[in-house]
Amino acid sequence: ITSFSGDATHQVTYTQNEVTGFNRAFDFLGDPFSQYTPNLYYAAANPVVIKNNKIQSTQFGVTVRKDPASTNTGSPAIVNNNSFKGIPTGGYAISNMGVGANTDASCNYLDTPLVQPTGNVTFLPKLNSGFDTAPGTKGFQPAAGTCVLPVLNITQNTSYATIQAAVTAATANDIIQVGAGTYNERVAVDKAITIQGDTLYARGSIVMDGAGLSGTGSGILLNNGIQHVTIKNLTIKNYAGSGPNTNAGIRGVSNHNLTIRSVDIKNNTGGAGIFLGGPINNVWIDSAIVSNHNASAGAARGIVIWDNLKSNIKIENSVVSNNNCCGIELQDGTASGVIIRNNTISGVDNAIGVVGLQAGSGANIIENNNITITGGRFGIEIKNPNGNGIDNDTADGAIIVRNNTVTLASTTDARDVAGIAVMRRGWQPGNVNVPTGVVVKGNTVSGFVQPTNSTGFGIVMEGINHKVLNNIVNGNDIGIQRQSGNLPYTANANVDGDQANVADAYFGRGNSPVSCSIEVTGNTPNVVTDVMYNGNKMVKNVNSGLPFCTISAAVADVATVNGHVLEVKGVDAFDETVSVNKSLTIKGVGATRPLVNFTGVLASGAKPSLFTVSAQNVTIDSLEMRVDLSKIVSAILTDGNAANLHVAKNKILAYRSANTQAMGYAFRNAININGSGGNAPGINQITSGFDGIVVKSNEIGSASGSPFPGEWRSGVSSDLCGVIVGGNTAAEGNTITSINHNVIVRFQNAGGTLIKNNTFNGGGVQYAEPNANGGSVTIEQNTFNYQLGTLLSGLVRLQNNVSNKAVSVKNNTFAGHNWYISMENFKNVTIDGNTFTPAAAAAAFRHITVNTKLLASTPLASIVRQTIDATIINNTFNGSAAATNGKGIAFYNHWNDGGAQLGNFIVGQAGAANTFNDGITNYIFIDSLNGLASNNLGTAYPEYTSANAAASQTAYWTKDINGINNLYAASTGGTPKAYSAMNFTERYNYLAGHIFDKADNVNIGRVIFSTPVHNITHPSDYASIQEAIDAAVTLDGDIIVADSGLYREHLNITKNNLVIRGTNAGVSGNNVTRANEAILSALPTSVTLGLINLPSGKTVTIDGFTIANAEQIIANTSGNNALTMKNNIIRDITSAQNTSGHNFYWQGGSLTLDSNKVVFSGLNTDNNGGKSHFFIAGGTMSAKGNTFSSSALVTPTAGTTARPVMFNLTSTLNGANINNNVFDGFGLGMLIAAQASNLDIANNDFRNGVEASSSTYGAAIAFFQE
Structure with missing residues (x-):
């Protein structure tokens, strides 16, 4: 270009041209190739106008030059409304190589970043669209309203020269797009807004530069509480601050829903790279480069979020390097839903440090970070975590540190160093006192070697319920350490461990009071160093989320309150006795029951039981309790009102570690409910009792392999209380082996007792002395299978x-x-x-x-x-x-x-x-x-x-x-x-x-066995004849009938004029066809007694019986009676050993014997007394149609005076009719006193008499003088 306007009325314009593929499109004279000098731009000349041209794929678009000798201070060119596309790398769209004012190059469209080798060009405003409104016309015709300033509010289509001006003028949720260039300003954000660099330009082309600004401050300051802010595609550098927590490249407090992406934040002195304050929720920092923040005003961090709760924090794909203190930190307070991944961090003191990770917003995952420590101490610090120990990305409260590479390149610090450390440090309210629930897996940690008195640790774990899995920990002083107990320590206070350079076993930076349930598996090498490690066990308060290494600590914790559930798990024993003074559920979890086994020395005043329950509504579930009876005496002991105590699914085993007993036998009860001083030591017995005790699904017995046998007195002992042992299903039943009894329930004074579906292999159940306020008792569906000798x-x-x-x-x-x-x-x-x-x-x-x-x-x-x-x-x-x-x-x-x-x-x-x-x-x-x-x-x-x-x-x-x-x-x-x-x-x-x-x-x-005796006069039934006689309903003159059967009884006739009939009443005793006899038989121990006792003044008829097995049929002692015996079989009448010596002894009154068959089976043996089978001593008698016989008649010994007599009729007899009888087998058939009177003895048949001796002759009838 050589032309220009020579005066104010003329001007040269290049318009609607299209230049494609040239090295240069518009070039003023003076380039090295033309060998012409630039134009002398006269003072009165007008500039050349270059407009509405389309310039594409040229190396250099417009080059403006003028002779330095020109007296016109303006630019010789105005470049507007052109389209520059496809300018290659190393080229430029517009360049002012002359001297003087800026070239006006506003309202052009440029699709690539500008390159300005020399001179000044004003590009703003510029076209924000390369759309040609007249594509059929040569050149370029831009759309109206598309020429804007570099900072564009694309929501409102307004543009501004500065970012702050755009922010100030914006309304909530507007998008501010920043064009390429350097913006020497500080920006304060007071509303929900997006500030984004124009992606047309390469990273680093849009720069906020604080160099030369007066005072101190942050590059971008988010006003407190401003939410929904997005900042991306910017470079923020060279800002001066007054302190690393006061100023930063980007700083804000409580700015929820914040996104920071693709920003370069660097070289800010006296401040941090990114500083955010909590509480804050939903922060995403992605693809940031944060570097070179020094310690000029204090320890500066690359990215830090400080204080209070930080939730849903994601920091990823970023590079954080050369920051004085630390790389990425979440400091003080708590955090949840934290993702820190795919970052490259070179740290000084630490690379990643997070405090108070917990549940609430999902899992916390730190993964795939590449960390190199140069001059510092720590790779990843997890401080005061409160995780759940679950290796699951979707589990709320999971804390997972995985697949990170952590290397110590060098250190200038003499103190302990560590690649990954989970610890108690910097405790504040809201933090747990004991670190909990972190999974560290798949990491590679190397180079942590400390040549001083201190130590280099690959992985350090403090606290409870952690997992260290499949890590590579080579080249460290100590690969993996589990520890607790470093000092100083004050519970629930910000007292840190001593991390000085001392020769001790501890990782000095941590000071957790306990550590337990830390799984170390599959690591290379899988070598673990334990320092005051409390074992692979833990207790977790499900409600508070807090973990503990002992049940006692879990119960005693101030955050443990009534209604809480304590989960107990682990493979190592809980070596303790526990006082349960709150309404809690203590429940074992896991594939096997956790073991509680006290092996220490019982403290003075402590109750001799694994668990002492002094609160109501306590549940103890799914534990294995081993009770050393040489130290203590119970698994569970109540002290005071323990109503609604539930003991379920436990295994309770007794043993002895020494050949002694801690206390007497009466005290050795596995579960002792409300005992007294006699069987429960030092407890407060509730004399009114209490209810709701449930003992189900437990196994109670003795441990096998015990050094000395240990056996329970009882499995369950309950005084004054209602208790359920077992339940309505077989699964609820207990299996109990104990000596005295398996279950003892005494003095029940509250509630009922149910003992059901249990297996008792010992002494069973004792239920004793219930009180008035107790309920009913059921002992049901149990198996009693005694096995103890x-x-x-x-x-x-x-x-x-x-x-x-x-x-x-x-x-x-x-x-x-x-x-x-x-x-x-x-x-x-x-x-x-x-x-x-x-x-x-x-x-x-x-x-x-x-x-x-x-x-x-x-x-x-x-x-x-x-x-x-x-x-x-x-x-x-x-x-x-x-x-x-x-x-x-x-x-x-x-x-x-x-x-x-x-x-x-x-x-x-x-x-x-x-x-x-x-x-x-x-x-x-x-x-x-x-x-x-x-x-x-x-x-x-x-x-x-x-x-x-x-x-x-x-x-x-x-x-x-x-x-x-x-x-x-x-x-x-x-x-x-x-x-x-x-x-x-x-x-x-x-x-x-x-x-x-x-x-x-x-x-x-x-x-x-029956009621075969009937009073047919006053219908009623009885088990015996005597019962029928004595019955109140039986009156004089009644008829009593006995069914067939055996009546072993002696009759005492207490009523008058009774008729007692057997089954053969009316059928002669001599009738051979009789059957179904009613048999009246003497009691075996009373054969010498009279079978029938007839008191004075009584009359009775005995008809149709078989009367047997007696020595004496009747012993009548008075003379005012009447006895009729008819149709009876009287047999098996043995030798009379009674006082009278007679089988049938009649002293007076009326005796009738009719149609009876009488068989005597023995002889009277009183040889000198003249004993008789029938001795009639007075009154009257009638004997008709009877058969009298003896089946054992023998000749008496020679020289004796024995006279085996069938009938002996004495002198006091006052009349007898003895007719038509058969006497078969006798010594004397009848012996009649001479004084007897009124005798009618006729038509009798005497058979088979026996000669008694040479001095006493046998006879059918013999008379004698009394």
Whole structure:
């Protein structure tokens, strides 16, 4: 270009040209190639106008030159409204190479950054669009309104020369786009806004430069609380600050929803690169380059977010280097949802430091960072974390440090150095006191070597519930260290550990008081150094989120309050005793139950139990508790009101580490509820009791392999309280092995008791002395399987039911022992549906015993006697082939001092029969011990000695027991059947032989199998003839009928004019076709007594019986009676050993014998007394149609005077009709006194008489003189 306007009225214009592909488009003279000098631009000349041209793909667009000698101070060119596209690298669009004013190059479109070799060009405003509005016309025609200043509000389409002007004029949520150039200004942001460099220009082309600005300040200052700000594509440099936490390249406080991307922040003195203050949420820093922040005003950090809660923080893909103090830090306060990844950091003191990571906004992940420490100490510091220990990117509260490369290149500091350190440091309120829950995995840490007294650590872990997995830790002094206990330390206070250069084992920068549950697995090498490490275990308060290394610490923590849940886990034992004084759930978690095992020395005043519970609503769940009985005595002990204590899914095992016992036997109870001083040491017993105790799904017993055996007195012992042991499902049942009893419930005074679905391998259940306020008791569906050797008590002991509580023992299975249920001075109990099987090959056993006596040392004077009773139904009683003294149900009266009180006993009911199988000596046994001191019965009842039972007097058990509604084995190995289904032999031989009752001893009660005796005058039924006679409903003159069967009883005729009929009433005793006899038989122990006692003035008829097995039929002692015996068979009448010596002794009144068959099976043996079978000493008699015989008549010894006499009619007889009788087998048929009168003896048949001796001749009838 050579032309110019020579005066004010002329001007040269280049317009609507298109230049493509040239080296130069518009070039003023004076370039080195033309060899012309630039134009002399005269003072009056006008500049050349270059407009509306399209310049594309040229190396140099417009080059402006003028002769330095020109007197015109303006530019010789005006360049407007042109389009410059495709200017290659090294070229330029417009350049002013002359001298003088700037060339006006405004309102051009440039698609590449400008290159200005020399001179000044004013590019602003510029076209923001290269759109040609007339593409069919040559040149370039820009759209209206597209020529703007460099800072453009693209939301409002307004432009500004400075960023601050644009921000000031903007409204909320506007987008400010900054064009290429340098902006020498500070910017304050007071609204939600986006400030972004124009992406048309290369990174570094848009620069905020603080050089030369007066005073100090930040490059971009975000006013406090301004949210939703985005800053990107800028360079911010050379700002001077007054302090690293006061000023920064970008600074703000509580600026939520902040994005900083693709910024270069560098060379800011006296300040940080990026400083943000909390609380703050949702910050994204991406692709930043932050470098060269010095210590001129204090320790400067590259990127730091300080104070309070920082949530949803993401810092990624950035380069942070050569910052005086630290690289990336989240300092003081807490943080959640933090992502720091894919950054390259070269650090001085540390590369990454974060404080207070926790849950609330998701996982916290520090990953894939490449860290090199030069001159400093730490790669990654995780301070006061409160994580959950979960290796899961989606888990809220996860803290994961993974896949980072951390290298110590050099250090100038003599103190400890570490690649990755998880520690307690700089505690503030809101931080946990103990670091928790960090996963460190897949990192490579190397070079941390310290030649001084201090140490280089690859990875250091303090606190609880961490994982160190699959890291490479080569070339460090110590690869991995777990530690606690460094000093100084003050809980919950900002007291840091001593990090001075000293020769100790600690990583001095941390001072966690405890460390535990830190998993170290799969590392290379997987070598770990432990310093005061508390083991692989932990307790976590689920509610507060706080972790602990001991259960005691978790309970005692001030943040642990009522209702909290403490989760216990780990493979190492919790070696402690725990006082639970808050309403807590203490629950083991993990594949195996955590172990609690105290091995220390019990502190003075401490309770001798693993857990002492003094609060209500406590749950202890899923733990293994090992109790060293040489040190303590219980797993769980209550002290005060512990209502609603739940103990579930625990394994509680006793052992002894030494051959001693910590306390006496009575104290050794696995779970001891509200005990007294006699069985629970030093506790506060609640005398009113409390309710809600649940013990379920536990295993209680003895540990195997114990140095010395340890055995419990009881599994569960409860005084005064309601308790549930087990539950309604099999899974809720406990398995308990203990000596005395598995469960002891005494003095119940609150709530009920349920003992259900348990397996008891020891002494079973004791339920004793309930109080008035207690509830009912159910012992149901348990398995009693005694396995501990000799035990001198029943497996269910029911004692002293003074408050008449309803007790149900139902559907239990008993085996392995010789005594199962013992009712002792007890009433109101139902025993229903149980199965009893004695121990294998047991000879002596008792399935159920009922006793008036308490088998305990309690003095009799303090015992309230009960009217005892029971309902025993639906049970199955099994036997033993070896049984010689086995009892199904046994009744004892061993406390008769002052008189026993025997109530109603139901043994079987219609539709609820008990089943007695074979192999039981006595299905039902009624005791006959009388007048003995029960404490001297040690041989028969060794349990009395074992129980140190108080002395008392025994007496007969006189209460009858109704046994009709049961099934009994009626033959060896036979199937049990009802009494009504048995034949005579089964009833009276086999069954009777398996019952011990009045038939065996006249003084005791009967076992009643039927009510075969009927008063047909006043209809009513009875079990015995005597019961029918004595019944109040029976009156003089009534008729009593007995069904067929055996009646072992002696009749006392207390009513007058009774008629007592057997099944063959009216059928002669001599009739050979008689069947189904009603048999009246003497009691075996009372054969010498009169079978029938007829008091004075009584009249009775006995008709149609078989009368057997007696020595004396009747012993009449008065003369005012009337007895008629007809149609009877009288047999098996043995030798009379009674006082009278006669089988039939009649002293007066009216005697009638009619159609009877009488067979005597023995002789009278009083050779000198003239004893007779019938001795008629007075009154009148009639004997007609009878047969009298003797089946054992022999000749007496020679020289004796014995006279075996059938009838002896004495001188006082006042008349007799003896007609049509048969006398068969006798020494003397009749011996008649000469003084007897009114005798009619005719038509009798005397057979088979025996000669008595040479001196006493046998005769049919012999008379003698009295």
